[in-house]
Amino acid sequence: MQTGTLCDPAGTRQAAPEPGEVRMRLRYGFNAGTHGPFAGAGIVRISASAADWAGFARLAQSALDAGVRPMVGFRDLDRPYDEPSGAKRFAERCAEFVKACLERWGADSVGQWYWAIGNKPNSEWDSGGLTFDQYRRFYEESATAILSTLGSRTVGGPAADGFQPFWFDWLWRFVHEIDPALIGFVSWHLYGDWREHGAWGAPADDKVFRGLILSRTPEYEVRARAVARLLKGSAILNVCDEWNAHAHWDPQVSGPFNQTAFGAAYRASALVHLMRGGADMELFAGAPYEDGVKRLCAEHVRLGDWLSFPPPPDADLDVVMARGADGRCGALVVHRRPEPAAYPFELTGCRRLLKLDGNRVTEAPFRGMLSFEGYGVAVVTNGQGGRP
């Protein structure tokens, strides 16, 4: 693959995009309220818990200490949903929680945080029977209460579950039927699958199932694009706020998909497609352990870089090229097949090869050939790396 012309070690062309380049706008994050390290994340989602204020405060402080902005999730809407006073009670609780945060961390910090109303309101499992009209009432009451307490428009929802057939209705109605002054971001979830091998129509064969799940990563781009289209011309952020390869509740089932070389390839491929689709923020659903994929992305594909997506030499590769202000340039390459493969790859001035080996990043000189032992993620770069 000839990609050398896109590199500009002197950084002289950085200010303007080359044809086909787009500005990197994806902010990295995690959707898991645990202590760091945060592996390149800029945002972490933490559930609001008045009952365990000390626990919440520890998590929020640990994020702030790492330079990471909290997204506080208000998940449990008051039932029954059609009780008129329920939405008011919920909104009061949200506002009280925000006030407590203001008292503890001050307006300069808390004014920058994000506030998420509800979680999977369209899922029978998580929010059984909640209608959009009911959710809207909860949202409007609580967003109004939070904004009047805080003064900054960083409230959003509906965190729609992407497995549901009409998931997009919720986003469409959210944007069209709620006062835009109350919306800072629109959020949606997407996992590769939730089924065990052979259950609910899923393939029984592991290799087939993995191929199937990996074949779906372009759906991140399709969905991000659809949401971006919905938000065009507004300042509302497009947030994929919960995602991973597999959503099964039992780690014995989801672990082999999420916490393996397969999971790394899935994550890297999904991130490339979220970048292509124009998402503004992603909150990966996993513990913010020292994730090699996130680290590679955060160091080599940074907010504000110029990105391009050259056609890969093979349908099982995803490629994103990034060009930074400092003359840094490189390519992130994802190999989505379990078999070994090698590809000639040329990138002017890029002599450094970083590859993911398990969860560790290994480094070697790059000599024009990119080889993978199976599923894999690699970066070819002229940069030195380090935390952005």
Added chain:
Amino acid sequence: MTVEPETRIKLQYGLNEADCWRYFAIGDERQRIWERHRQLGVRIVRIFLFDKYAPDPNHEWKLFEAYIQAVLNVGAVPMITFAKFRRPPDDPRAVRWFANQCSDVVWSCIEHWGGEVVRDWYWCVWNEPNSTWIGGGLSFEQYRRIYEEVAHGILRWLKSYLGTRQPRIGGPAVEGFQPFWLDWVYRFISEIDPSLIGFVNWHRYADWRDTGEAGAPADERTLRSMILWQTEDYGARAQSVARLLNGSGVLNICGEWNAHSHYVPAVRARFNQSLFGAAHGASALLHLIRGGADAEMLWTGTDEACGYGVMDKSGTPTPLFHAKHLCSRYLRCGDRIAFPGPDPDESGLQIARVRGDDGRKSFVTVHLRDEPAEYVLADARDCGRLLKIDGATGNQVREETADGSVSFAGYGVAVLTNE
């Protein structure tokens, strides 16, 4: 005005003729219906066997012959859908029995119409196997066994006429409301011998819910806006399937589509057989072309109180007929097409610019809002003819001279052309 690069149109037009096949095949007004098909440029007609009250070739050969012959008379080829059987799908004898039934149909067709004719027909194995309602809710493994057995049965008779042609056998005619519908396409092309696959058939309706039903907005205007906003999904799905096919030569066919598939005909008719349905249909066709689909088969052609058809049993057209007619007249296979701005989400107008190699130039436009509007297309000033259907033309296409501007009374479809 930003203009995308031009591509060549490859979409072939088609229709389904299913539940109301009698009017199409042997009805008193069949000649008129066939003429309507010709006007629509129909190249493929999807027909059913073993379901949808279709004639049984073993016992009603004359009726079956008329059904097929009607397709040939309009200048199209049939896509014969072996829709289902009612025996246990896990019983190998039942599968073999079904494959024999299908194979016998192929043999009879070759005997009657000749192998050189029949080799160009399409053979679709099963209908919506992933839907419990329609296709029985098969597992993919069950479907694969049926597909392979039936495909081998078809090839037994057809192979000697194919030469180097790929057999036009396909499936899974997958229902698009199911969350994991694309699994079926992936597994279909990954787990079945490629020599047995000529096309992939996928279905998409925009919605099945009435206002206020199963979480749908209670307000009809909102539901309509939401449905129209999502026609882009036709293109996205066509692209998803094309990506999986990865240049293999297997055809990418949207074998069933329309705006609405509610279980009550009067409800779906409101969406399908109205000006709204016309705007939805034209918009969907533009997105299918843009997404790279090879063929489409609208559900359905002829209709008697079914709430789907583009014409009734006497060939009287609905607004969607006129919209599809405008598309097939001015968006022809091989033409160069581009999709210039402005953004339809902002303007309410979807635009395709089409150029033929013979100097033909047209702008096919779809107005996606139920309100009056006027537009000026600066690049269409040399297109002197305007053909339009909207709320003011009374369910027909009205023709006027043009100067690059077009106005709409609500939802509508219009063509500005130099032809």
